[in-house]
Amino acid sequence: MRKLILVLFGLTALNTYADVTQGALQNNPALCAYGHNPNCGGNAGGYTPQVRVEHITIYHPPKFGALALNTKTRHLAGALNKDTLEEAKREAINFCKQGSGDKNCKVIQWSRNGCVAAAEGKLGNKFHLVTGAGKVGEAEREALNGCRNNGAKNCKIVMPEGCSLPQ
Known part of the structure; x- marks a missing residue:
């Protein structure tokens, strides 16, 4: 019985230190700005800035x-x-x-x-x-x-x- 209680306490302790962000949300790059995320590149804070490139075409009628x-x-x-x-x-x-x-x-x-x-x-x-x-x-x-x-x-x-x- 004592062994069973130790096993239960051990599992509870592991659950306490588990990363609660594991799962589908952790793979979303939009969430990289929020704290440590091991899937967001290798820089110090775990944050990789997202760069958005937009191409705009401006039409000038010929003369x-x-x-x-x-x-x-x-x-x-x-x-x-x-x-x-x-x-x-x-x-x-x-x-x-x-x-x-x-x-x-x-x-x-x-x-x-x-x-x-x-x-x-x-x-x-x-x-x-x-x-x-x-x-x-x-x-x-x-x-x-x-x-x-x-x-x-x-x-x-x-x-x-x-x-x-x-x-």
Whole structure:
């Protein structure tokens, strides 16, 4: 009988020091912040901070720009920050027609979320017009390089860089 009582006291003592969090809840990582949990990594407090990564996509509608040239009068006009390519082309042609007083205007360059520029140089006894398009700071350089690469002399910017960028 004495042995049985000792066994019962022994089992009671073991139960007193048992970890009461054992079971399904102990495997839940959200509970790592609450005291010692042997399933929550190896750092000192047993706490592993949870990092939540969220990806947010922000949509910026594109913007368009265009350059139009009157082939007879050599009048150059442009349009920037338009919502559609068609709108940019139409406005560039309209500005070209208004400025030149003539209907012989056509689109010679356009950009989407970028910049446009034009350079002119002398090729033989004629003037040679070259356009450029690209990122901010690149369109004028592209136009000048294109003018020089075509063999024109005295190339200069005749339409400074204009940009159509999402806002």
